[in-house]
Amino acid sequence: MMDGDDKAMGKCPVMHGSMTTHSAGVTDWWPKTLNLDILHQQDSKTTPLKGFDYREAVKTLDFDAVKADVTALMTDSQDWWPADWGHYGGLMIRLAWHSAGSYRLMDGRGGGGAGNIRFAPLNSWPDNGNLDKARRLLWPVKKKYGNKLSWADLILLAGNVAYESMGLKTFGFSFGREDIWHPEKDVYWGSEQEFVGDAAQRYEDIMKPDTLANPLAAVHMGLIYVNPEGVNGQPNPLNTAEQVRVTFARMAMNDEETAALTCGGHTVGKAHGNGDASVLGAEPEAAGIENQGFGWVNPNLGGKATNAVTSGIEGAWTTHPTKWDMGYFKLLFGYDWELTKSPAGAWQYRPIDIREEDMPVDPTDPTKRVMPMMTDADMAMKVDPAYNAICQKFMADPEYFADTFARAWFKLTHRDLGPRARYIGPEAPQEDLIWQDPVPAGNTGYDVAAVKAKIAASGLSVADMVATAWDSARTFRQSDLRGGANGARIRLAPQKDWEGNEPARLARVLSVLEPIAAETGASVADVIVLAGNVGVEQAAKAAGFDVTVPFQPGRGDATDEMTDADSFAWLEPLADGYRNWLKKDFDVAAEELMLDRTQLLGLTGPEMTVLMGGMRAMGANYGGSKHGVFTDREGALTTDFFVNLTDMSYKWVPKASNLYEIVDRKSGATKWTATRVDLVFGSNSILRAYAEVYAQDDAAEKFVNDFVAAWAKVMHNDMF
Template sequence: MMDGNDIPAGKCPVMHGSATALGSTVTGWWPEQLNFDILHQHDTKSNPMGPDFSYRKALETLDVEALKADMHALLTDSQDWWPADWGHYGGLMIRLAWHAAGTYRLQDGRGGGGTGDQRFAPLNSWPDNVSLDKGRRLLWPIKKKYGNALSWADLFILAGNIAYESMGLKTFGFGFGRVDTWEPQKDVYWGSEDDFLKPSDERYGDVTDASTMEKPLAAVQMGLIYVNPEGVNGKPDPALSAQHVRETFARMAMDDVETAALTAGGHTVGKCHGNGDAGALGPKPEGADLHEQGFGWHNPNWSGKASDAVSSGIEGAWTTEPTKFDMGYFKLLFGYEWELKKSPAGAWQWEPIDIKEEDKPVDASDPTKRNNPIMTDADMAMKVDPIYNEICQKFMADPEYFRDTFARAWFKLTHRDMGPKANYFGPDVPEEDLIWQDPIPAGATDYDIDAVKTKIAESGLSISDMVTTAWDSARTYRGSDMRGGANGARIRFAPQKDWEGNEPERLARVLGVLEPIAAESGASLADVIVLAGNVGVEQAAKAAGHDVTVPFTPGRGDATEEMTDGPSFEYLEPIHDGFRNWLKEDYAEKPEALMLDRCQLMGLTAPEMTVLAGGMRVIGTNHGDTKHGVFTDREGALTNDFFVNLTDMGNKWVPTGNGGYEVQDRKTGETKWTATRIDAVFGSSSILRAYSELYAQDDNEAKFVADFVTAWTKVMDADRFDVTPIGS
């Protein structure tokens, strides 16, 4: 009897490579082809929970106190299976949580610990995540016990929180509510390198200028969370490391005080592992043999546990008592001079000169031994950089200030990608509203909606004015970190009111009409902006012969400027909008690829993208009122003319240069329309053309209008976490 390894060569019973990564190489035949996978990821077919499962409801059954008790016990009770440093898994669990949350970047809101994505490649096999596979397996009995009432994403972060509490830190709080994904995040760009830990130069214009790091990246090398602990490109230089630490943490939405607190607080506990030959480690989890059962980095020379482990390659603890949250980090860093040395694994690390024996930490495995503490190049940056040094001096002078600052920064690190506080659940959610949570007060719901719609309709605003303003207000939403959107009406504040993409003059004029209506009716301006868009859509549909009512849920609130962190909103500025046929400037990425990226952030599918683009064109919402792609003689009416004329075989497309086209009558050569690449792609891409043909059919104009209204409502309501929190 043959097993799976005995199938004769050339007799493979399935198409060769079809079920492995090699099977995807067929897409390489047409490298310019749009990849719609990012719009169709996390389909219900990959989710085993079924459409009726609500994580929010499941959380209501969770015994939080019992869970926390089990977590506390786990930190010291599981020693027979995987011995921990000093008999305590705190350092491992903090690193697990940190590295789950630490992939977040402010530029596009992607990454972070909100999905449990660390279970999957590439994150589960990043060099920076060595041995976190063990941490996840240690948590399995708890996940198994609490089942559907506890997501992996919540468990990873909770493990770090409980670890800090067990080591003496009063944490700022914790919010459940992170919903697991069931496949890797295909939309996250981690860099262009074809291998891990390639020199940083590949993602910098000038590696000596940290600000030149490629956007939206927030780590110095492929496979690292932040910076290289040995120094930039593995070359120790604390001053240069300080620059890179500052840039990477800023791209994670952290200021200098938060960065210094996180560095010190993160290295107050636990240790680095580099006692052995890093080159001897086995394959990463995704490349390991089947019998490894998802484990990676097998250590053939040592036990791979506690002092006999290799992960970062650096070896040692930062403090004298690595299982206590204390001020030991500052005592050693600033109390001694430090010199460069090599770890047993050959990594650069800093060790103290003439340290007292009692200040040395006890060996992680053998309590009869003491070893030198260590500092990474990033730690030395806290001492060398004058700004970080001054912050650390303040921490040393006021330990309670340090503890509070770190606790708040840790909470921000681990909750930054959860969006507004409406998405938080549980007894430990802090009452305080934090500005980075983009707080929004509750809005009124008891006003006369029909009366407001009547006032809007009689205001003299055009369909284009109403639809465009509502769209511009809502399109900032990104599902990556649940920021932006129409709720809060922050479009009236800087920086949004001045963005080129929002046509400031038109925006000010439209808001000048809508604000009095909101004030007179008792409705929020946020609601009135969306209602105006709905009125515009209804009028456009009626002009096309369709009576529709666009669904509307009141209750949006109006944020104040004091509630608005203006600088952080700069990252939400649109630099393109395929729906309004606008590109701020030419970019290396093609406009159609930019549009796909934006649609993924907005949570739109390819059919929704198609129907919205076609509808927005004929309504007349192009930026600057250009006529590119307005394939209709009935502009302002919600018809399917865009698709009818796009697929008309009597037309031919003639490039005019710089991404422009003329759509000419095939017989006469007369130019009927002008267009951009964004318009052209709906007829060029075989997938998008299939959708376009569907909406161009004679029997599908009503379907087109209905689908447009549904997709429009989805965009307008994407940020209504006050109505439907994530996971509901």
């Protein structure tokens, strides 16, 4: 009960700032402080399924029954959200497409692999309007199969089944995506504070699409791809074609795949803009509780699919929008088109003098025929010479078009699932595709101890062994499960020539390790990792501890033919705090770049801390730099980095933008040099708390054990 004063003043006893409304936090008060939240995403506290192994559970799913239920759902129109032409195919395809289509190649983030579209901001992006209805339509299926079927799998399966129910032979489907349970806050979607605002904010020059800021792919905040009305909402198909090309390339698609996806995506379904967009309710995250979690409530829907308003563009692209056919090409290339506006006021194109029989019927009333439409992106397929040539090829060979689209659709929906070894289910294709980064199976029958003995006798230094293994493994991205040591692609183009891999040193080390692999039957990939382990074990021994670093054999060696060099170019590190290296000065602080790399590696704050200190102690810096090597026992796995970092007998003196001298307070002599990445572990309050654990007098053994565990985690990240 409230006391008299509280009651009289109408005060609420709940601390709103700690529960639902925003109260000022650390980064609000001190915006420049290092925010470690990126390392704390999706921890075990958020899941209601702690200890549950989804990838094992889904293997027991009745796959045929699930598919039958999803197929039946396609034509089970509901009054509360009526289906266009009585078929939800177009809606489910858009749900799957927009779930998967947020993937971008540069950092592997986004995509449909975790069911992120259920949460903000994606669930409330303008481009995802009314997809909340699609997810709710799927709920009975999810409810029926429970934890054996994740939302991430179900959403993408629904798109696949939708295409099959309309006549397309798909390339296949794999289960195995595990759901997350709160938004992925580690994905940078852009800095704008407005949805679909001025796209020029994302470019150095909006008329030069390749100046789009990295790692972004979409042209506006709140869109998946490009603005369908034109560049910054101004129709011009040639300009739009260039934005389409860059955007899809950043989502891992070439020109042919881009054209296939555009044409095949618009072969079915329709856009919705037959009404007044201004009367729609707020998006899901801003809607009232009485809306049952729905956004964009349309007071004029009236149970009629015809009245739906989503993008504001209105109409179907083809004569038969629930059938996989060549109708898209027939209309796009068979008619001239003129610019017009939809009932909701959006720019679109309409055909000139279209024959009535080529017009689709109304989505609600089959006795009426209505005008089809094309967007600026569709017109780009016609006016851009390269896209036009591809479309001509498709029109001349419908089977080739269907196969090309099916493969591109499979790539879109499976890009972030990882290598084929992770695929689950009876429809998982057996063909190796180059974008899956195939790696042949490696040998597990060799004598590991003998290999380690040869490495130890090779004369390689601890720093050489540790740095090479680290560089091989650090490319792993938990965002899309690409990269890592498996495949030993560090010896292939483009990785062997990356500046961050020190090509000359790398070639020298490989010239020692490759013959050992050939002599023992081990893969080069395994030998590289084993060399790193030998280096760690030698460093631990020098510190007074006998340890054996965990090792799992069986990595294979990829070939140039198995490697999409252009795609792998996006994995090149531009900075690596663990090896104290920056390719150049960036607008982003070095410690922020370190957090990004750490999150992609799947490491926690404590793991980052112990690895950092160990790498410095072993002298594994890029180019042999001494920055941050706070020890007189370089090469030994000691806690000296932390002990000296926290020693107040030294002061830190800035010398350049990313360089400091560590100066003895009494003598004034410079003892060491350091970078921001080194010193942030002593200045940031959270990181210092971690560092102090290892600076304590009783920490030596714990440090070695913790380092070995974190090191082994990185080395085995890609062992699926």
